[in-house]
Amino acid sequence: MNIKDLEKEKNEGLDLLPSEERRKFLKIGLAVTGVFLGGSVLSLTSVKSAKGGNSDSVIPAEGQYPYTKHYGMIMRQNNCVGCEKCVEACRETNHVPVGHGAWRTTIQERLTTVDGVEKREFRPILCNHCNRPPCVRVCPTKATYKDPETGIVVMDYKKCIGCKTCMAACPYNARYFNHDKYAIDKCNFCLDTRLGMGEKETACAAACPAKVRIFGDIKDKQSEIYRLLHEPDNAIWVLRPETGALPNVFYMNA
């Protein structure tokens, strides 16, 4: 229908609308303006307010950890030398196949030229185990979910139908299709392969020769990750904060 014709139509008024319809309409409005879910999903308001804890930081504030243990990782990024020992350790520990773009963690490289001198920068990436994971939201079979104990985004391979919607939804491109499992696979902070066996660190963190990856419970005040996150002088950032996914992988320069 032409919009000009629509304008000519007479307003029906609200009297004829059933109350249920009116409620539904109001709900849509609230969702769009972001009253639900703390104003992050489909938010039309400023993304700066869409933070986990205190409103002006990417770091979760005290008393705002939804999980019993709240695992996270902080990267001392400028210490990374791109040796990829972490990538190898992860492949070995978690049986990540080689090829087919399969990785649970990898190293990104950026080359720039400053005054004719080539500079390189390395950045380790992995699943950010977001507090508001877009992948979990879109999974039609609930095959991926936040582990209520640890806050780790885990996979139930049996439930996964391989539709790859989560791959599309992930802002960090941290998921791949595993042809052996015939399901989507992703980093789970070595929950089944190491943490479950009593190890305190992920395979990648343990393999790093430059102590780039600091893994731990961000709720534990004795942990190094807590100390680094709350050091007043530390400038901390996360990747793609504008998505409002509230990642638990943080970055800093050592």
Next chain:
Amino acid sequence: MNKKLVNAVGVTMLAGAFLLVSHASATEEYDVKAFGPKNPIVWDKPVKVVFEHRVHTDNAGLECSSCHGDIFAMQRGVAIQTSQLTMASLAEGQFCGVCHDGDTAFASDTNCSACHIVPDDPIVWIKPAKAVVFYHKIHTDEYGLDCDSCHNDAFAMKKGLAENSDNFTMKALYNGHYCGKCHDGETAFASNTLCNTCHIGVKGYNRMMGGVPHADKKSGH
């Protein structure tokens, strides 16, 4: 049209062949003053070394027989094939070391760059972390270092010794060994800063070696 093309190709090939032949003959060109080949002898093994006949004949006044016969065969490549042409054998008075003993001519453990040429290509270490590059040229040309600034104190001359040592770590550098001898924050930038000046990572290594960076590039996915 076809004939023209054939002609053009023919001329190009002839010119190319001529260039090749003239180049080959140039390397063997005899120089009266040098009493030998005009161009210097270049050894690639065990490392790159250059020898000028003319410096020894015209400048130093040696006869052919001073060296040829007992010390070096006339035939090209014989010395290399013996696998004895090393700095160690020179120090024992073999080959160049017959004269280059410190009395007759400068000793073979001095004045390195008279014969040795620093390589253009970087040294690439892949142990203990892949990969670290070192450019001789930058250290000699830009910062004016001599061979003995590093050899044999910080690094042995012999290739691969540092890399195969268990001690070739950042910690050793912080304690003033290897690169850390200068890279201490005073003489040169500190070893625990500017990591990626020397560290090129696996990706940088693969690029440098011209290899396919990852297996999945091959599989076509």
